[in-house]
Amino acid sequence: MGASATTTPELYAMNGGDGRFSYAKNSFLQGHSVNASKEKIGEAIAEKLDLKILLSTSKTIRIVDVGCSVGPNTFLAIQNIIESIERKYQAQYLNINQKPEFQVFFNDLTSNDFNTLFSSLPPNRQYFAAGVPGSFHGRLFPEGSIHFFYSCIALHILSKAPEELLDKNSPSWNKGRIHYINAPDEVVNAYATQYAKGIEIFLDARAKEMVSGGMAVMSFPANPTGIPYSQTFTGAMFELLESSLLDMAKEGKISEAQVDSFNLPMYVPSLEEMMELVQKNGSFDIEKMELTSPGVHASMTNTSSMGKAIVMHVRAGMERMLIQHFGSEIIDELFNRYAKKFEEFPHHVLPSKKVQLFVVLIRK
Amino acid sequence: MGASATTTPELYAMNGGDGRFSYAKNSFLQGHSVNASKEKIGEAIAEKLDLKILLSTSKTIRIVDVGCSVGPNTFLAIQNIIESIERKYQAQYLNINQKPEFQVFFNDLTSNDFNTLFSSLPPNRQYFAAGVPGSFHGRLFPEGSIHFFYSCIALHILSKAPEELLDKNSPSWNKGRIHYINAPDEVVNAYATQYAKGIEIFLDARAKEMVSGGMAVMSFPANPTGIPYSQTFTGAMFELLESSLLDMAKEGKISEAQVDSFNLPMYVPSLEEMMELVQKNGSFDIEKMELTSPGVHASMTNTSSMGKAIVMHVRAGMERMLIQHFGSEIIDELFNRYAKKFEEFPHHVLPSKKVQLFVVLIRK
Numbered sequence: 135m136g137a138s139a140t141t142t143p144e145l146y147a148m149n150g151g152d153g154r155f156s157y158a159k160n161s162f163l164q165g166h167s168v169n170a171s172k173e174k175i176g177e178a179i180a181e182k183l184d185l186k187i188l189l190s191t192s193k194t195i196r197i198v199d200v201g202c203s204v205g206p207n208t209f210l211a212i213q214n215i216i217e218s219i220e221r222k223y224q225a226q227y228l229n230i231n232q233k234p235e236f237q238v239f240f241n242d243l244t245s246n247d248f249n250t251l252f253s254s255l256p257p258n259r260q261y262f263a264a265g266v267p268g269s270f271h272g273r274l275f276p277e278g279s280i281h282f283f284y285s286c287i288a289l290h291i292l293s294k295a296p297e298e299l300l301d302k303n304s305p306s307w308n309k310g311r312i313h314y315i316n317a318p319d320e321v322v323n324a325y326a327t328q329y330a331k332g333i334e335i336f337l338d339a340r341a342k343e344m345v346s347g348g349m350a351v352m353s354f355p356a357n358p359t360g361i362p363y364s365q366t367f368t369g370a371m372f373e374l375l376e377s378s379l380l381d382m383a384k385e386g387k388i389s390e391a392q393v394d395s396f397n398l399p400m401y402v403p404s405l406e407e408m409m410e411l412v413q414k415n416g417s418f419d420i421e422k423m424e425l426t427s428p429g430v431h432a433s434m435t436n437t438s439s440m441g442k443a444i445v446m447h448v449r450a451g452m453e454r455m456l457i458q459h460f461g462s463e464i465i466d467e468l469f470n471r472y473a474k475k476f477e478e479f480p481h482h483v484l485p486s487k488k489v490q491l492f493v494v495l496i497r498k
Numbered sequence: 499m500g501a502s503a504t505t506t507p508e509l510y511a512m513n514g515g516d517g518r519f520s521y522a523k524n525s526f527l528q529g530h531s532v533n534a535s536k537e538k539i540g541e542a543i544a545e546k547l548d549l550k551i552l553l554s555t556s557k558t559i560r561i562v563d564v565g566c567s568v569g570p571n572t573f574l575a576i577q578n579i580i581e582s583i584e585r586k587y588q589a590q591y592l593n594i595n596q597k598p599e600f601q602v603f604f605n606d607l608t609s610n611d612f613n614t615l616f617s618s619l620p621p622n623r624q625y626f627a628a629g630v631p632g633s634f635h636g637r638l639f640p641e642g643s644i645h646f647f648y649s650c651i652a653l654h655i656l657s658k659a660p661e662e663l664l665d666k667n668s669p670s671w672n673k674g675r676i677h678y679i680n681a682p683d684e685v686v687n688a689y690a691t692q693y694a695k696g697i698e699i700f701l702d703a704r705a706k707e708m709v710s711g712g713m714a715v716m717s718f719p720a721n722p723t724g725i726p727y728s729q730t731f732t733g734a735m736f737e738l739l740e741s742s743l744l745d746m747a748k749e750g751k752i753s754e755a756q757v758d759s760f761n762l763p764m765y766v767p768s769l770e771e772m773m774e775l776v777q778k779n780g781s782f783d784i785e786k787m788e789l790t791s792p793g794v795h796a797s798m799t800n801t802s803s804m805g806k807a808i809v810m811h812v813r814a815g816m817e818r819m820l821i822q823h824f825g826s827e828i829i830d831e832l833f834n835r836y837a838k839k840f841e842e843f844p845h846h847v848l849p850s851k852k853v854q855l856f857v858v859l860i861r862k
Contacts, residue, residue, distance in 0.1 A: 150613075194640035235640040239628060244619075248612045249514075252631040255608075262639055264603060264628040267616040275626055276558035276599040 145269075145294060145399055146454035148203045150247020157203050158250060160443075160450035168207045168286055170428035171353050171492060172214050175284075178351055178494045179218040182421045185226050185234075187347035188281050194235045195219060195281045197261075200270045200352075201288025202240040204250045209259075212238050215284060215351075216261060236261035241274055243267070245454070269293060271335050275343040283340055283350035287490075290354045290368075292332055295397035296324035310390075312376045313398045315364045329401035333411045341417035344497040350418070356425055356491035357402045367488035368402050371448060374479060378471040379460075387467070388460055396459050398452075405491055412495065422494035441476035445469060509633075509658060509763055510818035512567045514611020521567050522614060524807075524814035532571045532650055534792035535717050535856060536578050539648075542715060542858045543582040546785045549590050549598075551711035552645050558599045559583060559645045561625075564634045564716075565652025566604040568614045573623075576602050579648060579715075580625060600625035605638055607631070609818070633657060635699050639707040647704055647714035651854075654718045654732075656696055659761035660688035674754075676740045677762045679728045693765035697775045705781035708861040714782070720789055720855035721766045731852035732766050735812060738843060742835040743824075751831070752824055760823050762816075769855055782859035790856050805840035809833060 148157035188195065197215060202208040216236055223233060240251055244267040255263050268274050270285070271293040299308035305320040314322045340350060355368045363369040383390045405425055412418055449469050457465055512521035552559065561579060566572040580600055587597060604615055608631040619627050632638050634649070635657040663672035669684040678686045704714060719732045727733040747754045769789055776782055813833050821829055 194643060237640050237643075244616050248616060248629060252608050252612060252629075255631070262630075262637070263632075264630045265612060265616075266626075266628045267619070268627075273626070276601050279558060279601075 145243065145291070146458065147243040147246035149450045149453055150204060150250050152250060155446065155449050155453060156250075157450040158205060158254070160446040168211045168214075170426065170490075171286065171351075172211075174422075174426075174492055175211075175214060175351050176218040176221075178349065178422060179215070179222050180225070182494065182496060183219070183222060183282075183349050184347050185219070185223055188345060189234060191345065192234075192281070194237050196237045196239065196275075196279060197282040198239045198241055198266075198275070198280055198284065200241050200283060200285040201291070202242050202246075202251070204247050205254045207286065208240060208251075209254075209256050211284060211286060212261070213256070215282060219282070237264065238262070239264050239266045239275070239280075241266040241268065241270065243269060270339070271332050273339045273342065277342050278345050280340075280343045281345055281348045283344065283348070283352075285350075285352040285354070287354055289333070289336070289352055290400050290402055292325075292328050292399040292401055294328075295399045296328040298324050299397045300395055307394075308397055309394045310380065312379060312393065312396050313372045313400070315369050315373045315376065325401045326403075326407070329403060330407070330411060333403075333408070334415065337412065337415040337417065341415065341497065346497055348497040349421075350493075350495040350497070352493045352495075353426070353490050355402045356408075356489050357404050358425060358489050359404050359406060361487075363402065365487060366402065368400075370479070370487070371444060372398060372400075374475045375448065375452075375472055378468055378475060381471060382464065382468065388464060392460060399455075403491070408491060408493065412493075417498055418495035419498055420493075421496055422492065424492050426490050426492050428488060428490055441479070442473065445473045445476055448472070509607065509655070510822065511607040511610035513814045513817055514568060514614050516614065519810065519813050519817060520614075521814040522569060522618070524810040532575045532578075534790065534854075535650070535715075536575075538786075538790075538856055539575075539578060539715050540582040540585075542713065542786065543579070543586050544589070546858065546860060547583065547586055547646075547713050548711050549583070549587055552709060553598060555709065556598075556645070558601055560601045560603065560643060561646040561648065562603045562605055562630075562639070562644055564605050564647060564649040565655070566606050566610075566615070568611050569618045571650065572604060572615075573618075573620050575648060575650060576625070577620070577623075579646060583646070601628065602626070603628050603630045603639070603644075605630040605632065605634065607633060634703070635696050637703045637706065641706050642709050644704075644707045645709055645712045647708065647712070647716075649714075649716040649718070651718055653697070653700070653716055654764050654766055656689075656692050656763040656765055658692075659763045660692040662688050663761045664759055671758075672761050673758045674744065676743060676757065676760050677733075677736045677764070679733050679737045679740065689765045690767075690771070693767060694771070694775060697767075697772070698779065701776065701779040701781065705779065705861065710861055712861040713785075714857075714859040714861070716857045716859075717790070717854050719766045720772075720853050721768050722789060722853050723768050723770060725851075727766065729851065730766065732764075734843070734851070735808060736762060736764075738839045739812065739816075739836055742832055742839060745835060746828065746832065752828060756824060763819075767855070772855060772857065776857075776859065781862055783862055784857075785860055786856065786858040788856050790854050792852060792854055805843075806837065809837045809840055812836070 149155055152158045197212065199208045199212060238261045248265045251265060266274055298304045298306040299321065301307055306324045308317065308321050311317055314325050357363055357366055364373055379393050382388050383393050405423060409423055412420055453465060513519050516522045561576065563572045563576060602625045612629045615629060630638055662668045662670040663685065665671055670688045672685050675681055678689050721727055721730055728737055743757050746752050747757045769787060773787055776784055817829060
């Protein structure tokens with residue numbers, strides 16, 4: 135059995151290794167986001183990254199993937215970023231032979247499977263690789279040392295779920311829910327406040343770590359203003375998980391208190407919320423901030439295979455957290471139920487509701 | 499069963515995790531070397547490291563432990579280096595408040611257990627930590643980016659055993675041996691040549707990676723000139739392992755061909771050899787190069803516990819390589835035999851024969 139009913143679930147990285155439920159084998163949703171943003175990143179670098187400024191103080195370009203997990207998506211994204219920077223270098227420095235060297239820092243939580251990440255690094259990579267364990271809600275690098283921050287589908291993660299959700303005497307008590315879908319305003323606000331605090335810390339840390347003229351490119355799930363969270367891709371994914379847990383509580387397979395005390399440490403912001411947080415921080419010029427609809431991969435238009443793939447995706451990402459709270463013995467049943475709910479769900483409407491925020495910032 | 503009789507054993511990192519045979523629990527010999535060199539490193543930094551030069555181009559001091567394994571020794575060594583640099587900083591910059599930031603790169607082979615290393619990083623560390631997978635026989639970092647290289651008991655490792663040792667038609671064929679103890683000159687020379695090539699590559703790489711004025715401090719097993727290798731601490735350790743394997747081959751538990759094709763990828767140089775290699779490279783000033791006798795820890799003066807501890811130490815360091823070549827099923831028996839041989843050996847004479855080379859270089 136997992137933790138007691140009065141603690142929040144601990145934050146864990148994705149499933150490691152390369153087994154059936156590993157992130158390495160179940161990261162197509164993120165992989166699709168990587169592809170979808172590939173051209174956008176290339177454009178941002180071509181139009182907005184000034185290598186003359188960056189290379190005036192360094193012969194090395196230092197790149198970070200914040201929340202990289204174990205691959206292979208991170209390697210594709212990094213390759214694209216480096217190739218785009220090299221194209222820009224050729225455009226800015228004609229006839230110069232000495233190209234910059236690249237150092238890439240792969241960052242994720244300490245519980246991430248860095249052994250798997252390292253053993254799957256591309257053998258012919260044109261960069262020096264390093265792994266950096268630690269939360270992006272804090273400093274990770276020395277001052278003024280990073281030229282390019284990249285993050286894909288990570289910035290919706292909170293350092294922890296809001297604590298007031300566990301307080302039975304608070305209007306924010308999140309009884310009978312694992313997230314803020316169809317929740318009272320107090321619960322939504324508790325999540326939004328926790329998220330804002332986390333992003334403030336994130337932006338402060340990155341502002342210190344980046345050189346002037348450095349670029350940060352981030353994409354992550356977003357909630358279009360005016361659309362209820364439950365009707366978004368992410369909201370629907372988690373509502374079905376919640377419903378599976380509630381069914382098991384009704385049948386006595388887990389306790390209600392366990393469900394009440396489990397709250398997902400995630401929040402899906404709107405464009406306006408993110409805009410306000412970046413402006414409040416004040417260290418960055420906003421070069422781009424737009425909602426995108428990356429859709430899903432063509433191989434997933436078959437709704438049944440899409441449903442299965444999404445279930446595996448959620449399992450790869452959240453299994454460790456769920457096991458820590460509910461115990462390992464309920465996990466197979468939970469995901470079997472989750473898969474069944476997906477079969478009955480009109481999930482063919484989901485791709486159109488998958489919305490992300492694509493953000494390009496330049497350090498002032 | 500392991501690899502065929504015609505391949506050299508693959509190079510593996512130390513045992514990971516924190517189990518009975520893990521490096522983390524069996525690294526006292528290295529730990530003792532860390533302690534023995536603590537003061538020497540402090541002195542080298544105090545006397546020879548010029549922070550004004552280093553900090554004229556960077557606000558960050560970048561430190562590398564080459565061949566760090568999984569801890570805890572590396573954390574103690576790094577702590578000592580940082581404290582020594584901070585003392586030097588105070589001595590060189592009176593009345594200056596802004597101290598430099600430190601970034602520490604923990605390097606070892608990709609097969610090293612970085613997950614264990616990362617999860618045991620000191621929580622209150624005063625530096626930014628990163629892991630760098632890869633062989634020190636090659637480039638690991640961007641040009642001119644490193645201020646301090648440290649390495650303890652790693653530089654005796656070859657990238658591989660010399661290939662000619664496997665050639666039945668060569669005078670270097672290493673039949674009936676796993677190393678060069680009591681071997682013909684051709685075998686010793688093959689090892690020495692392979693070692694020289696590796697150190698040349700190592701020095702070339704570090705010369706490119708280091709900033710001018712940067713310091714490299716290394717200690718590793720050395721062979722005092724005039725003393726046969728078999729009469730040194732390291733030689734004796736490996737001779738007993740060889741003898742255990744030969745006994746098992748005689749009894750048919752492994753094949754003779756398996757022993758013939760297994761050659762330890764290690765070489766213990768003399769001071770003169772290392773001196774010549776550094777001078778040939780030409781990029782470094784030799785501030786110190788001396789033989790030391792670190793002895794063994796006081797807790798090990800009991801010869802029986804010392805024997806046991808050495809057996810565990812060899813197992814933690816070499817088990818993966820031995821399993822890859824001989825198969826896992828013989829490992830327990832091999833180390834039981836090894837332990838017995840140690841009991842019969844006059845190992846109380848060993849501590850006085852433990853000799854290391856302590857080297858301090860400054861990048862020109």
